Amino acid sequence: MAKVLVIGGNFAGLTAALETRRRLHDKSHDITVISMKDHFLYVPSLIWVPFKEREIDDIVVPIEPVLRRHGVNFINETALKIDPFQSKVTTDKGNVFDYDYLVIATGPDLDLSLPGSDPALKNNTYIGTPAGALEIRQRFFDLLDNPGPVVVGAAPRAGCIGASYEFLFNIEYHLRRRGVRQKSPVVWVTPEPYLGHFGMNGVFGGSTSLKLFMNSRKIDYRVNAAIASIDKEKVTLESGEVIESALTMIMPPFLGQEVVRNSPGLGNEKGFIPVLPTYQHRDFSNIFAAGVAVDVPPFGTTPIPVGVPKTGFPAETEARIVAENISRVINGNHDLTGKPFGEIPGVCVMDAGHKEVLIYANHFARPRQFSVVLPNPTYNTTKRFLEKYFLWKARTGLARLP
Ligand SMILES: Cc1cc2nc3c(=O)[nH]c(=O)nc-3n(C[C@H](O)[C@H](O)[C@H](O)COP(=O)(O)OP(=O)(O)OC[C@H]3O[C@@H](n4cnc5c(N)ncnc54)[C@H](O)[C@@H]3O)c2cc1C
Structure with missing residues (x-):
């Protein structure tokens, strides 16, 4: 009987655990998920929480x-340390779990080294957690009473710029809908060399569509912008420009989770797991990783560094590869399957404030044969459908579905 331990229970962790179970026909193998949260969170819908379009529940x-x-x-605990040499995981409750195979699917922590970017200082806000989205709700409704400028964007090295664009278009829409847009200038600040670079060297038509959209919505923007600091009522760029702000949402770069950073020999200097195209750890063949926990170096260089967008589609794709490989190894087959991150298709629907943009690239990284951006100016129908679909998939546990 093999023991498979999965740390993390969201997109990558849930898929890896359920798919490993399904692929292992011998049900005596033990599969356990350890997650600090007892629920799956559909992270993409957090962008609607500030505007009361969704509650966390x-x-x-x-x-x-x-x-x-x-x-x-299922074990609802926080993994504190992984000993890859002894194959043991220690949790916050003092429990120690041993494993034959480990899957690290712990997602991102935030790199708050940019001065003033820590949301605890109340200069900046962060849309990527329930607490952050609710804090923005409070600040947004304060802003309606007391309108002022809004700055949205991403810090150098940030890799989740798409989510920041979505928040930008949503806040712009809701300011407009509530009649205070004239008194609330909106500025977008990005390290990308051009709009729609997204950390993946752009997609065909993306930059033009975004430029048109920014102009039609009267959103001022700065590309190639390195933010130097965030203060209570301003964002300062390294160029010296100071942009006034009453509400700031700057996406920070990601780190790997503390459990990886606290476990010598496991992660790189940022706490991400170096993997082979099989999503097997480079040094420990019984450790696998999937999702944001995986180390993916930038695709080339840009004047201001931009991180790779590790979105939900690759997280689930990697988790399925991991599940297949673990079940192969357990069944004595060491011919593993794999796909480098750059060759996974980029599939995303970007919310544009009751509108949407469908993005498809046959490979995340160039060279690619095909990429397309399809705006849907009528409504964010696909985005809303995907939310229902993924919540249904999580409830039923049908992780085999795309
Ligand atoms: C606002 C926002 C909008 C987004 N929109 C989209 C979108 O529209 N489309 C898209 O494809 N992607 C989107 N993304 C990206 C998407 O959310 C991520 O790709 C996805 O969440 C990654 O899944 P994951 O399982 O790797 O990490 P996560 O979803 O972050 O899950 C990590 C899990 O590990 C658990 N965990 C962490 N540390 C420990 C520990 N030490 N012990 C135990 N458990 C631990 C956490 O509690 C969590 O359950 C968005 C991201 C943000 C922030």
Whole structure:
């Protein structure tokens, strides 16, 4: 009997655990998920929380019943340390779990080294957590009473710039809809060399569409912009320009989670896991990683560094590769499957404030044969459908579905 331990229970962790279970026909193998959260969170819908279009309860699914139904154990604890030499994981409750195979699917932590970027200082806000989205809700409704300028964007090395664009278009839409847009100039600040670079060297038509959209919405923007600091009522660029702001949402770069940074020999200097195209650790063949936890170096250089967008589609793709490889190894087959991150298709629907843009690239990294951007100016129908679909998928545990 093999013991498979998965740390993290969201996109990558849930898929890896459920898919490993499904692929292992011998049900005596033990599969356990350890996650600090007892629920799946549909992160993409956080952008709607500040505007009361969603409550947090609308976008979470308790995972223990789903996992139990599929024959996977669940431990609601935080992993503090991984000993890759002894194959052990220690948690905040003092429990120690040993494993034959480990999957690290712990997602991102925030790199708050940019002066003033820590949301705890109240200069900046962060849309990527329930607490952050609710804090922005408070600040947004304060802004309606007391309108002022808004700055949205990304810090140098940030890799989740698409989410920041989505927040930008949503806040612009809601300021307009509530009649205070005239008194609230909106500025977009990005390290990208051009609009729509997204950390993946752009997609065909992306830059033009975004430029048209920014102009039609009267959003001022700075590209190739390195933010030097964020203060209470201003954002300062390294060029010396100071942009006034009453509400700031600057996406910070990501780090790997503390559990990886606290575990010598496991991650790189940023706490991400170096993997082979099989998503197997480069040094420990019984450790795999999927999702944001994986180290993906930037695709080329830009004047201001931009991180790679590690989105939901690659997180689930990697998790399926991991599940397949673990089940192969357990069954004595060491001929593993793999796909480098850059060759995974880039599939995304970007919300544009009750509108949307569908983005497809046959490879994340260039060279690619095909990429397209399709604006849907009528409504964000696909985005809303995907939310329902992924919440249904999490509730049913049908992780085999795309
Ligand atoms: C605002 C926003 C909007 C986005 N929109 C989109 C979108 O429209 N489309 C898209 O494809 N992607 C989108 N993304 C990116 C997407 O959310 C990520 O790609 C996805 O969440 C990555 O999945 P993951 O499983 O790797 O990490 P996560 O979803 O972050 O999950 C990590 C899990 O690990 C757990 N964990 C962490 N550390 C520990 C520990 N030490 N012990 C135990 N458990 C731990 C966490 O609690 C969590 O459950 C968006 C991101 C943001 C921030």
